[in-house]
Amino acid sequence: MGNGQWGRRAKSIGVEGRFSGKWAWSTRRWVIGLTVAVATILLLGGIPFSVIAQPQLPAEESDVVIDGRVLFQLGRIDTVSAEIRAKVANEALWKVLENAERQAPPSSIRVRTREIDDLVTVRANGRHLLTVTSSDLMSGVLAQDLADEWRLELQAALEQAQKERRPGYQRKMAWISLGVVAISLLAWALLYNGRRWLWRRQTRTGKSLPMLLLPSLLCAQVLVWLAAGVYICELFPIARSTRYKVFQFLEQTFTDPLFDIDGRGYSLVNLFNLVLLTLALWIGVRLLTSTVKSRFLQAAIPDRGLQDAIATLMQVGLMGLGLFLILQARGIDLSTLAILASVLGVGVGFGLQNIANNIVSGWVMLFERSIQVGDFINLGQLVGTVESIGARSTEIRTPDRVSIIVPNAELLENKVINWSHGHPVSQLHLPIGVAYQSDIHQVHAVVMEVAGAHPNVLQYPQPRLRFLGFGESSLDFDVLVWIREPRLQFDLKSDLYYMLEANFRRYDIEIPFPQRDLNIRSSQVDPAVWPQQISKEIPSALPKTETTTSELMPHDLLADVRDYSSLLKSHQRLQEKVLERLVQQMRTTGGLEIQDRRFRLTVYANCFVGSEAVTWLARTQNATREAAVRIGQALVEKGVLHHVTDEHPFKDEYLFYRFYEDEM
Structure with a gap:
């Protein structure tokens, strides 16, 4: 194999690797992006996903919080809103904690209830926290009972907050955080090495892995670190408080009346969550349609175009149904969006x-x-x-x-x-020109010999040489040949022109260049010298006749053809030996998977799949998939293998092929 062929092969392999690398990096970005989006919501919210997704109703209650932990909620009363009541209670709790930190040694925090003017209040270290009102009570629950319950929750939360602010606790949590980081690093390394091992095994053996295995391992790698971040965030009060404030800010963004739908406010978190659900739906639908296409459509429908059409219809239908269900589950009435959709439709219609x-x-x-x-x-x-x-x-x-x-x-x-529509067999036109003194019968014989010697030129219909006419400097012909693979037309034209040029040189057929006849008229020429001048110029102007067409005997032409044919036959014998060794590799251990296969209601014995054979050939022969298809087609033309029903040439599709040696 020459250096040029090795260079082209290495270039083709590099191109395929670059495309597969781009595809792998694109998939990796989608997986990482989706995982980070899900974990960001969990990290910021710290509450169940279903609660975050719900639209925001008008605020009737507000949270009482200590260090990012929600204890209970206060309702609104006639003169004071729920937000103000919760704000007063949270500020009082914060001051109680600050006063406890300043005291040395730290004093314990006491929470008690007190009834004044038929109102039950909750106090901490003598500071008023809140008053239990009728808006906080459920039917059948007394104010004193609810106050005692809140007192116990506040007492435990304040003691825990006071404990978490001590240096000893923070040092202990720092060591725990380091341990969590070390465990996460070990788990990430195991997942990373496992994914790389599976990828190398798939590349080495050529056997495909389950579709979701590698993306799942990649997603697990990201989730390991995000889970560690969520756990460490729960250990420190400052981190929990920051997370709660950020989440509250996002939850209260865009909740003004301009963004209300059906009287419900939709925050930035809700909008982001809706986009996230749509993205997850899109990825799920793509995975489902690709699985159906690879597992069922390829086995039931041989035509790739029809497979793509069915898969596209399935994807659009599932996406529409999924979006409808998501919007309904999020509480969005689609009828309320009809006017907005119509207005946007007109504007978007012009732009898109x-x-x-x-x-x-x-x-x-x-x-x-x-x-x-x-x-x-x-x-x-x-x-x-x-x-x-x-x-x-x-x-x-x-x-x-x-x-x-x-x-x-x-x-x-x-x-x-x-070129492939209907019937792929097509005719190629190769215009050529020869000198005027050439014998057109000899030109015809030379061209037909070249057309018959090339293996990719069909002999039925037969090649033809069409005489187009007399050009300015040449006799113009058009070589008409038929081919089965239109993709090979450029290489085929190059091969035929190479062979034609070599044969023209062998038989002294001249390829002309542009010529012009120049006629000079002058009245100053001496008539006495004119005959001698003409006699000198006429021989040089006449064509050379040293070797005439009659001197080139038919047996000489046949001898040259035999020499050229012997060269072609030796090259063909070398190709046949290479194909014989390749067939032995395909049929031995580590070759193709030859077994009985079922298509619809018919079982085909001792056959293999065309696409799997292309993968094997591309891997073992260091070839592109297009070159592997050409190798398989060469085996079909040599009579080594065939389609089980003889309806297709060798293709990179889910089609069954069988070696003639395995025929029952």
């Missing part, structure tokens, strides 16, 4: 009309199926293979392995040459 046009064009292509995944197309100067058809755009992979994103509307509105 191009996007809407692309989306509609994508649906038209999916249903019309004029352009499908895997087709080789020409769009203006763009040439490539359709890799995927999305909701807004289509990905086209050029022969240089460059992905180009094209809006769907351009494919629907412009003229597209689809």
Whole structure:
């Protein structure tokens, strides 16, 4: 193998690695982002997820808090709101703690209840904290009983807060925090090494892992540190208080009447939570549709275009149903959003009309199926293979392995040459020109010999040489050959031109260059000298006739053809030996997984899957998937293997193939 081939192979492998790396990094970002979003809500809120998600009703109660721990809630009375009552109680509790810290030795905090003017009050170290009112009571509960219950809660919370402010406790919590960090680091390292080992094992063996295994391990890595952060945050009172204040700020943001829906306020946390649920729904739907496509659609429907169409319909339907359920569960009445949606629809329609046009064009292509995944197309100067058809755009992979994103509307509105539509067999035109003194019969024989020698040129329909006419400097011909794989047309043209140039040199067929005849008229030429001048110039102007066409005998032409054919035969024998060794590798241990497989109600014995064979060939032969498909097609053309029903050539799809040696 030459250095150029090794360079091209290394380049193709590098390109594939770069694309797989981009895909892996994109997946990693989504997993980390979703995990951080979930954990941020838990870290800031410290309360159940379902409570955070609920819309905010008008404030009728407010929290009594010590160091970020909610003890109980106070209701509003006629003259004082719940927020003011809770604020007075929280400030009083804070001053009680400050006074206790200043005393040396620290004094114990005492909370007691007192009844004055038929009102039960709660006091701490002689400082008034709160008064139990009728708005705080439930039916059947006495004010004194509720005050005693609150007194016990306050007593325990104040003693705990006083304990947490002592240096000994803080030193102990610092050591515990270091232990938690060490355990988290160890767990993260185990998960990281396990994920890398699974990834290397998958790359080495070629066997795919469960779809959610690697993302789950990555998510677990992030959750380890976030769980450690939540636990450490609970150990220190300052961290808990800061978390509670931040959460209260976010919960009270955007709760003014401008953001009310059905009389309910929606805070920034609620809006963020709604976006998070939508993102989780989108990821779940994508995973579900991809699983259904890989496990069921590929086994039931061989056509990739129809598979993508069904998967897209399923994804859109599940997303719409999921959004409807999420909005209903969050208490949003969709009928109240009808007016807002209509107003926004008009404004967005003008701004997003191009996007809407692309989306509609994508649906038209999916249903019309004029352009499908895997087709080789020409769009203006763009040439490539359709890799995927999305909701807004289509990905086209050029022969240089460059992905180009094209809006769907351009494919629907412009003229597209689809080489693969209907029947992939197509005809190529190779224009050539030869000198005027060339023998056209010899030109025909040379061209037909080249066309018949190339293995990728179909012999039925037969190649032809069309005489176009007399050009300015040459006899113009058009070589017409038929090919089965339109993607190979550029390499095939290059090979044929190389072979034609070599054969033209062998048979002395001249490839002309532009010529012009110059006629000079002059009245000053001496008539006496004119005949001699003409006699000298005529021989040089005539074409050379040292080797005429009659001197090139048919047996000489056949001898050269035999020499060239022997060279081609030796090259073909070398290729056959390489393919024989490859077939032995495919059929031995560590090769393809050959077993009985079921498709619909039919069992096919001793067969393998085309896409799995492509993966194996790409891994073992250091080739791209496109090159692996060409290797498989070469085995089909050599009569080594075939499709179980002989309906398809070798493809990188979920199709069953069988070696002829395994035929029952």
